[in-house]
Amino acid sequence: MNSQLQVAPQNFFDESRLIAERFIQTVVAVDDNISFGELSSSVMNSDLQVQLPDEDGGLGASNIIDDELSLDAPDLNSDLNYQELSACFANKSILCSALKVYEGDTGEQQTIDATFNISKKADITILDWQMECDRSNYGNIAKGAIKKLLQYDVDGNGRLRLILIYTSESIPTVLRALKSHLTEFQAKIENGKEIQFACENLSLCKVVVINKQTTIESLVDRSIEEFTHMTCGLLSNATLAAITEIRDKTHHHLYKFNKKLDAAYISHVLGLISSPAMRENAHEVAFDYGIDLLAEEIKSDLQISSQVKKSLSKDVLQKWPDFITEQNPQADFIFKIGNCPEVSVTLDRMKRILSVTETEEFERILEEEPQFPASEPLSISKTFSNKHIQFMFDDNSLNQHLELSAIQCTRRNMRTLGENYKPTLKQGAIIKRQGKNEYYVCIQPLCDSVRLTCSTNFTFLKISKVSNTKPMTHVIHGVEVAYLAFDVDPKSKNIYMAQFLPDPAEKMVKAELCNEKYIFKSGNEVFEWCGEFKQPIFQGIVNDVSASLARVGFDSFEWLRLRKS
Template sequence: MADFLTVSKEVANNFLQNIVFIDDKAFNTADGATNHDFDAYAVTRSFAEKNKICAIYKPKTSADIELLARLAKKADITVLDWQINLEDEPVPLGAEEEDAENDDPRGPHTLKIIHEILSDPITGEGSMKLIIVYTGETGLTDIRDDIHKNLEENGIAATASAFEISTDNVKIIIVAKSDNEVDDNGNPKSKFIHNPEFNAQVKSYEQLPDFILDEFTKMTSGLLSNFVLDSLTILRNNTFRLIKLYNKGLDLAFLTHHLLLPTPQDSKEQMIDILSDSFQALLHYNSAGKRISITDIQEWLKNQEFNKPITVGGKAATINAAFISTWTEKGFSKAIAEQWGEDLTDDQEKAATNVKDKLSKSVSPLTNDNAITDKDIEFSILTHHKSIFKPRSVTPRLTLGAVIKGNKSGYWVCIQQRCDSVRLSGVTRFLFLPLKDVTAENGAKFNFVTPDGKHLKLSKKSFDLRTIKFAVADGEDSIKAISKDNKFLFESLYKDGHVDYHDEKDEAYEWVLDLKDLHAQRISHDFASDLSRVGLDESEWLRRRS
């Protein structure tokens, strides 16, 4: 088995497909080359040898910069020149003085593209991105500082170190162009005589593909990220197979299905489910889960540090990486036995079971930290929240699994079935169960976490059930939230004809999140099961023994 970093690099290499270069000096011959020139042929060839699609764009006007800024968002990797000279463009009357102050081609166009990427709600805040500044300039740290300052001035939090600027999810690396002269070992000759520490940042065209892959791997080398990259690669490789399967020849069959449904509009949700099942089948049959297999976990553990002391039957043991590696494959008791170098007695086996049970109930069974961490919350949100993928422009609808917060009454989860949440008119009563905020209660049990970290505990008692009335807006057939003060609100006030109806509990409810379908359905099912339980008069002695 290759080490984990090697596996991660293979996964990243399989995923990466396209690299976009933006450089005003792109050319196809090395004649008269300068530090700022860019050999498009040499670059595309070096990436072609690595089975990568390489696109090179040479901007000439400010309109090109606008265009390429949008294009850069779609690239797997974006590589930008720092000095971009554009053709002279007509200057608006009266703007000559302002234009004279901003005619330095070093930085402004590159900063504009970077800002466009980072300020985008998807590529900037909602996804991971690697950007390379590949420059003929020698002031690499000055470029780093200029980028860092520009991001901070635009309200984008970032940190700078060495030749990098990083946000939570984006990394920008400053790299120097080679003078195209190499030493006897094939490495670029020293370019920074007075700053020899900069020489490691000099990359020839031939070195760029491996350098970019290494840097991307550093960002993605993890169990879950490898799993996601491998899964996306599988879906990418089967894109046209999916298009073939869902071909236009099936349109008539789909239309027949649509027309024959009791509610034809349901066909939209059905097709989403069917396509999701196709994605799942592709991942299953192509063994996407191998990237989070025991083997990969064990390789990952070799680079991790754990040190949690435990006591089993009065004897000390330590949960370290080796212990966890054995635990994943052979079980908890065997991990203890291997660490002690001896078989466990029957009493020690029982003690080990008790320790494992206690660990399973603790907040952090693998570390000494007894507090809930941000990463625990992040993972729980990943498993429970459907709305983490909701674009800002999409308005929430009230249906099964919607969690709302009243400005008077606290948190509620909707248990109205989806079929009863659509095709509505007038006023409809929706069913809700209460959610208690137990964040401040140390050690309190809870069912899920809100995006802002609140711990919510569900009550499934029939006497806690509440109905709330909502009215359908004109032209709608479901209850949609309204956007107000950067929030989405459901308002329970409604009007029917010329009469206003008011309830003393009427209030505005803020949309908080949408639970995943199966989690929401389980809440509804558990409530119905609790509601239908049977209470009998019977012998108490017999009941306690049944």
Template sequence: MSHVDNDSWQKHQSNAVKAFLKTAVVIDNQPWVKSSNRNVHLPISTDTGFGDENTFVLENPDVEISEHNEHDLNIRAISDVFAEKGIACAFVLPDDDAGEERDSKVNKVLQAAKISDLIVIDWYLERQSSSLTLEILEKIAKADDSDNGRLRLLCVYTGEPLGEEIFDEIKQYLKRGGVTVNDVSDIDYCAENASTIVILRNKTDTQAATLPDELIRLFTRFSNGLIPAFALASVGAIRDNTHHMLTRFGNWLDSSYIANKLITNPSSDVSEMLRDLFVTECDNALGLEKISDKYLSNDIIKHWVEANSDCIGDCQVNANYSINRDTILMLLDAGNITDKGFDLPNNSFFKLAENKRNLISESLAGGVDNSKKSEYEFGRLVAFKREAFGRSKLTGSADWTPTLTSGTLLRYCLPEKNKEPMDVEVAEAGATIIDGERNSILTVDKSKEIKYEYLICFTPACDTLRLKDKTPFVFLKAFEDAKKYSLVVNDDSRCEIHLRLEQKKPVIRTFDFMPDPETQKIRAIQDDGDIFSFTDSNGIKFTWLGELRYSRTSSEMAALVSNWMRIGISDSEFIRLAGAGKF
């Protein structure tokens, strides 16, 4: 890997981080400001009316003048550098002598931390005591863990000599809050996981004026990837365009929204439409900033390949050629793939059959296992709007629970009577049997006893709202198949379940559910262990596994209907083949 290529990739990562980072908060109980002729320790702050957790004013700038010591924080130095980088820096300055309640101090910090990308916190927020800092770190970790991960860089900034004892205690309290981090081998007093970086720095060794640059540089570890850099830059673009987006949604639309909601059936469609319109504005922001061109183009992919060339494998296609770093760079210049392979710029052809194309993924990922792990994650991201046991955030300001709608994926345990062996002749014929008691179709599989069954709700979304009585819901059965599958989902043990959706011989099931009287929808309940479930009117319990994206659900429904709408021979076979260009 050349030095130039490595520099290009690092610059790409840095640009994504700069586009993303907007906010920082500094928490310290010994702030001071260096002026031209004196050092001023800041006294107690007063409420300005804009939220005292983020702002302060000097009551008397001429009081308490003294030389600073190793525990003081030069807030002018640190705020100036953050401002130069385009990062808004807030300060929370607990006062040891103000008589402020401990809970109030903690709450101020947590409120400021909610909206901050970077957090700098003093080790001693109380005189010679780290207990308040450790309590705050634990509660920040708990909040981040409840969000299923929150991108965060934490810096514990201290006048104390650095040591493993302090850093181990920091990591211990983060772990108590649900965030486990592992030491970074090449950076002193630094640990990380996929969403959190924590570092310990000394105020004398790392001056306040140099700390922001180090934090920003460390934050690039979150952008060390093609997709992470794209995601960071995308969020940054939306943040930059937020205020313009708000001008599109003014109070002049209130009356028309209410009117349309009243005269539309179902009225909830108007609410969904407005949400989609706002999402479209976010998409416009990404388009205006050309995020895809800047962060997902072939040129950027080449930088990624060069930067990761040591990890790219060599996968043999046949005796003549293989998929490796050079091949991938060549194929990037080739352009779009055809049915048989790639047309290369030198007028030659690179043949790559469909059953060999997985080798590209295996080469890029550095092995079969890594390839499958990455492809399954990508497949779930594409297919699912939200997952029960994936990376989706399932908690919010309100007590959110899933509702049964089009695209909902459920799992349930078959009743014991359906596990009994069926008639051999019927099973060998591959026929379907009508289960009269539940008026559903049961496909026989005599090869093994079925424990679970997986179902996708195909009831149209508009028929899942404003329900008053027991309502039937229609489901398509998804078959477990580790060799031929079109959907991968995690179950509650975080194991990957491979599902095949059968269009030619579909199995349709119907179950009745009673709606929630208040929302008039079928709502799940949360069981122990953060598992959501539905129960039908017969007491059958269904575990919620996720909700497919609307486009994916519509595609599967269209394929099913298309198969059902097939008609027999209605034309000359000769003319049909001629129309397909066969002659």
């Protein structure tokens, strides 16, 4: 473990940086001049003075004032010392790969293709801006590689991506060149140093431009710092820590689930095949068993991981408000309790709320001015605990709450489907009757959704689509709109039946692709597939419906019935 990890973090950003540094595994550097060997200390420690050119200067304009360069200062177009770059990253347990520009007539395109292939799965990509032989073509390789990477990310429904460009050109000039080349991705210049994208699938991608006088050590630190800025958040930190934990335990899991277990797994498959009721679906059931087995082992590791626990610890939560205030001094910490008026709290009060453990102390904090609301006949603390709490510190609060709700509820939707996946009508599927604003969730038992040979009745629960500001019970990601919010009432009066024909080969009801939508046909009725709830979510709905059906209703002596209350 490198020595930096031993330093106790002083604030939320430092906590986030340690998590990011542990997560980052691969960095790719592309340059036309790559060398091996150590640089002299005078070169590494020299202070290089660079004068930025006029913003209207061309891409090939010189940025260096010769009189300001010492004899020991490195030329900005000199070699990239791969030995030192990889050693600096190695000190942080990060693997750095380098690619040198191809030569010849097809060299530029070869370099673009190679950069794309090596960077697809990299955590950070570092590109030189001036890699072409012709000064008038500076930036062609970087722009071509970036464009190809962005299209790959859009096609893959988005991912986190950081690209650093280091250059001796004027930073504004490079930013303008990038923006004009990446208009199809809705590129925009932010903070005078980077390109961000309005395109939804690229919301967690950015291109940062830095001056080439940066030393190797500062280049490495800057890359980690910029990565941290992209991931610095509570759940994002927890996600990085969890993935790091899984990576660290990979060989342990391979040791546990070794090839010696093959005979036992085949025995499980044979047991399923031997059952007439399971025979046709034995391989799918065995697959689900294997995945559940692996998932539970990983879940168990994450639940006891000290690093994952630390990412969401009480200490970290207390540091978070300070970080928000540092990022935006005008930010307000606002609570909305149910439908009561909003309450704005100070930084100190916010931190005390997040760390409180004693009931009396908690009540005192709520009663401070401005007081939290109380709904008659409830006290302030009872109102706080009985009503939904919507915390916010920016204008996108509702969307953030809807997004987390959708993540909790949604298993699959049109955004996340793979090219070769056709939705199946089964328990948890959400469908919409075309031509009407009617939505249904399938509650058909899973065993009654397979091995079908003829038209089959499917059972649904009609669910009400509501606006994002109305009471809701479930949220999923939409296509035409960002989110679909539902109020699910499990009463038997909302049960709906419809007949569907199964696919003869699959013996299941499979969706058809029509006008970029997946549909199911029931006679003359057409239903559009909207997504699927996660297993615990739809199982909860099924249980509620079952409980509603199990109710016993009978007439009784009212005096005696009411005595119970």
